[in-house]
Amino acid sequence: MKVGFARTCTLTLSLVLLLTGCWDTKDINKHYLPAVMGIGKGDSQKYKVILQIPIANEKTQILEKEAESISKAIDLIRTDSEKSIDLVHLRLMLIDIQLAQDGIGDIINFAVRANDISIKGLVSIVDGDFDKTLYHQISPTPEVSSYDFFSEEAGWTPNQSILRIWEAYRNQESLSEDMGIPMLKDGKQTLFTFKGTAVMRKDRLVGSLNQEETLLYNLFKGKYTGGTIEVAKNTSVLIEHAKVNHHTKWTEQGPFLQTDIQLNVVVTESPHGKSADIIEKDLSEKLSKQFDQTWKKIHSLKADALGIGLIFRPQSKEEKIKEWKTVWFPKLVQKIDVKVNILNEIYFKEKSSKQNEGDMLKRGTKL
Amino acid sequence: MDVRNDQSLSDLELQIITPFEHSSDFVYKSVFIGRERFMAYYLESLVDLSKTLSVMNTADGVMEQGDSAIVITDISKAILQGKLILFNAEGLMGITDAESPDISRQITLPASENPLQSAFDSYTEDIDKNIGLLRKKIVTSKLVIEHKTTGTEVSKKLAIMYLHGIAPDKVVQAIRTKLEKNSHKEITTVRDLLAILGHPKFALTPTYLSSELPGDTVQNLRDGKVIILIDQFSFAFAFPTVIRDLWASKLDENYPYLFQLFIRSIRAVGTLFALTLPGLYIVLNSVNPELLRIQLAIAVAKSREGIPYPSLIELLLVMLLLEMIIEATIRLPKNIGPTITMIGGILLGQAIVQAKLVSNLLIIILVASAIANFVLSGYLNMIGIRLYKYVVIFASSFFGIWGLEAAMIWLIYYFASLQIHTVPYLSLSVKGKSLDE
Numbered sequence: 018m019k020v021g022f023a024r025t026c027t028l029t030l031s032l033v034l035l036l037t038g039c040w041d042t043k044d045i046n047k048h049y050l051p052a053v054m055g056i057g058k059g060d061s062q063k064y065k066v067i068l069q070i071p072i073a074n075e076k077t078q079i080l081e082k083e084a085e086s087i088s089k090a091i092d093l094i095r096t097d098s099e100k101s102i103d104l105v106h107l108r109l110m111l112i113d114i115q116l117a118q119d120g121i122g123d124i125i126n127f128a129v130r131a132n133d134i135s136i137k138g139l140v141s142i143v144d145g146d147f148d149k150t151l152y153h154q155i156s157p158t159p160e161v162s163s164y165d166f167f168s169e170e171a172g173w174t175p176n177q178s179i180l181r182i183w184e185a186y187r188n189q190e191s192l193s194e195d196m197g198i199p200m201l202k203d204g205k206q207t208l209f210t211f212k213g214t215a216v217m218r219k220d221r222l223v224g225s226l227n228q229e230e231t232l233l234y235n236l237f238k239g240k241y242t243g244g245t246i247e248v249a250k251n252t253s254v255l256i257e258h259a260k261v262n263h264h265t266k267w268t269e270q271g272p273f274l275q276t277d278i279q280l281n282v283v284v285t286e287s288p289h290g291k292s293a294d295i296i297e298k299d300l301s302e303k304l305s306k307q308f309d310q311t312w313k314k315i316h317s318l319k320a321d322a323l324g325i326g327l328i329f330r331p332q333s334k335e336e337k338i339k340e341w342k343t344v345w346f347p348k349l350v351q352k353i354d355v356k357v358n359i360l361n362e363i364y365f366k367e368k369s370s371k372q373n374e375g376d377m378l379k380r381g382t383k384l
Numbered sequence: 385m386d387v388r389n390d391q392s393l394s395d396l397e398l399q400i401i402t403p404f405e406h407s408s409d410f411v412y413k414s415v416f417i418g419r420e421r422f423m424a425y426y427l428e429s430l431v432d433l434s435k436t437l438s439v440m441n442t443a444d445g446v447m448e449q450g451d452s453a454i455v456i457t458d459i460s461k462a463i464l465q466g467k468l469i470l471f472n473a474e475g476l477m478g479i480t481d482a483e484s485p486d487i488s489r490q491i492t493l494p495a496s497e498n499p500l501q502s503a504f505d506s507y508t509e510d511i512d513k514n515i516g517l518l519r520k521k522i523v524t525s526k527l528v529i530e531h532k533t534t535g536t537e538v539s540k541k542l543a544i545m546y547l548h549g550i551a552p553d554k555v556v557q558a559i560r561t562k563l564e565k566n567s568h569k570e571i572t573t574v575r576d577l578l579a580i581l582g583h584p585k586f587a588l589t590p591t592y593l594s595s596e597l598p599g600d601t602v603q604n605l606r607d608g609k610v611i612i613l614i615d616q617f618s619f620a621f622a623f624p625t626v627i628r629d630l631w632a633s634k635l636d637e638n639y640p641y642l643f644q645l646f647i648r649s650i651r652a653v654g655t656l657f658a659l660t661l662p663g664l665y666i667v668l669n670s671v672n673p674e675l676l677r678i679q680l681a682i683a684v685a686k687s688r689e690g691i692p693y694p695s696l697i698e699l700l701l702v703m704l705l706l707e708m709i710i711e712a713t714i715r716l717p718k719n720i721g722p723t724i725t726m727i728g729g730i731l732l733g734q735a736i737v738q739a740k741l742v743s744n745l746l747i748i749i750l751v752a753s754a755i756a757n758f759v760l761s762g763y764l765n766m767i768g769i770r771l772y773k774y775v776v777i778f779a780s781s782f783f784g785i786w787g788l789e790a791a792m793i794w795l796i797y798y799f800a801s802l803q804i805h806t807v808p809y810l811s812l813s814v815k816g817k818s819l820d821e
Contacts, residue, residue: 105674
């Protein structure tokens with residue numbers, strides 16, 4: 018009985034082992050692990066695929082092929098390379114602006130469909146010389162820098178937009194949201210220069226936001242840590258906390274959105290004698306105006322890059338959601354109010370702008 | 385006792401002598417105690433005759449009266465236990481506790497354990513001395529000591545000890561029944577004892593705790609465990625074990641509670657590391673390299689550049705070397721040990737890396753897992769983990785990260801299936817209230 022059981026177990030185990038295909042696994046040093054993939058327009062074929070392969074303590078290896086499809090191009094690279102190519106560590110997909118203008122749907126679909134590409138990878142558009150940007154090297158391991166460029170633990174600031182592959186896929190398929198993709202070109206002192214945010218309608222590039230507009234775009238989306246806003250000459254503030262409240266309403270003309278933004282800021286730089294009151298007032302006026310302009314720009318492009326459709330989604334019927342991008346978004350009326358609170362003085366807010374800090378502190382202690 | 389009633393003296397003498405005719409240390413000769421002449425039968429290796437006689441001459445009439453139904457096998461057993469058999473001229477027999485030559489060890493420092501800030505005395509081979517040591521350490525009338533003897537040909541003295549009211553009755557009863565049922569079996573090794581107690585033959589984790597320190601045993605008793613002492617073993621065996629014994633050394637309880645928590649959590653983490661690190665090396669190196677961060681992946685790939693073997697072979701090779709070094713160092717005399725350590729250090733250090741046989745990272749993984757392994761409490765616990773590591777390695781190399789997980793889950797399943805003397809292995813305490821749950 019026991020012997021029979023043991024025999025069955027051994028047999029089952031050996032059959033299971035046949036299923037694993039473990040002899041197909043290749044060790045890590047037999048792989049090229051590209052970190053950056055550039056997809057551009059080919060000279061003779063549809064796509065040109067450039068892979069940046071980091072090698073420790075050495076120069077990055079760059080492999081390039083052209084083909085009618087991305088996977089064919091990768092296959093051609095694989096054929097010529099001495100190691101297997103595994104896209105599991107792909108962190109950044111750089112797409113040529115020319116392709117973006119024609120639509121990036123196919124590329125994003127490929128990235129999501131490919132089993133080995135992580136959908137957490139980042140997407141961005143090269144606005145400039147594509148080849149030069151891809152072959153641009155500055156530090157011994159540019160792949161790590163290119164990843165760090167967007168990493169919130171490293172080089173990211175609220176002036177840069179950020180988009181992952183899965184977000185791109187979601188937004189291009191979504192009925193109620195479009196996307197903004199960061200735009201880069203090769204830098205002089207740094208690896209990249211941030212050019213702004215590309216506004217996409219569905220999967221097509223229709224316009225762009227500059228750096229300051231990108232900060233507002235990020236603020237609206239709730240990504241603001243460490244953003245600096247210049248209020249006027251010599252005056253700038255650091256955003257500590259931002260709270261965005263939306264009030265939606267369907268009127269007869271169409272959707273109406275009232276957005277209240279409450280900013281807690283710290284003054285980092287201001288000329289002597291300029292009171293907090295004035296800075297607050299200046300800042301809220303300036304931001305309201307800027308938001309209004311940015312909003313109008315995005316609205317005129319008919320691309321819902323801010324994702325306002327999502328805010329309306331809970332109270333909209335299905336037909337309305339389906340028509341959101343074509344009918345309702347162009348009809349949308351939005352009002353943005355910005356309130357600013359300066360945190361430098363915490364509870365000791367001065368009432369009159371004449372008093373200086375010392376007086377104010379004394380008053381604070383008397384209270 | 386008059387034995388002449390049914391058999392003549394010379395007949396009896398013959399019967400005593402016959403079983404020992406091949407033992408050259410068996411002696412029979414006539415001695416004088418007081419003014420009387422006696423025939424003495426004894427093993428000279430176990431009895432110091434001159435000392436015994438001088439004691440007998442000073443204290444008068446210490447002849448022990450055996451009970452009436454003494455048979456010849458009892459006499460030869462008594463001789464084997466180091467007693468002195470005396471016959472006077474009338475054929476009256478006596479079995480005497482004799483003075484033994486000094487052949488048992490003194491109480492010394494523990495040899496295989498390294499206690500910190502606690503009592504330093506350790507068990508010796510003499511069971512009565514050991515019981516005495518324990519009696520001194522735990523002064524209570526609740527300490528129950530039951531003597532048992534097992535074996536027919538070769539007999540062995542055992543002592544079962546537990547604290548009445550603290551050790552669960554079920555456990556005590558289970559152990560007692562097993563011992564009584566198998567009392568004819570002989571014990572020469574610990575495994576014999578385990579076989580008598582009905583423990584599984586192929587257990588991955590030790591089903592008993594052995595300790596050289598009476599202080600440990602006291603803690604075990606208070607935890608509700610049953611202690612078995614075997615004569616001529618300088619260890620106390622505690623039954624049954626629970627999973628907690630993997631990381632809980634009894635000595636920790638001498639430290640402040642926070643320190644104990646810290647030390648024990650390090651051991652628990654060590655267990656995990658010792659089990660998973662080598663498997664993880666395979667997983668990250670060959671099956672699922674996507675789990676590494678990119679920076680690390682590049683560094684790992686670089687460190688493996690030019691290594692001829694696949695990572696499984698590489699790992700097994702080095703593991704084998706490590707196991708051999710561990711095995712070689714353990715039983716070597718103390719003056720050769722350092723040589724092996726030094727040679728092993730060269731072998732498993734820079735040399736093997738520079739020869740491009742294995743990667744840097746593997747050496748790091750290997751050393752980390754070996755250190756983590758030795759963090760565990762108890763030498764036997766370490767062996768179980770050392771062994772199971774290989775299951776993890778193979779599962780990982782076949783199935784990747786999934787295999788690693790499955791191997792760990794399998795280990796938990798295995799632990800859950802273990803039940804030692806009615807106590808499930810996965811319970812945290814022997815005297816837990818919900819014992820059967």
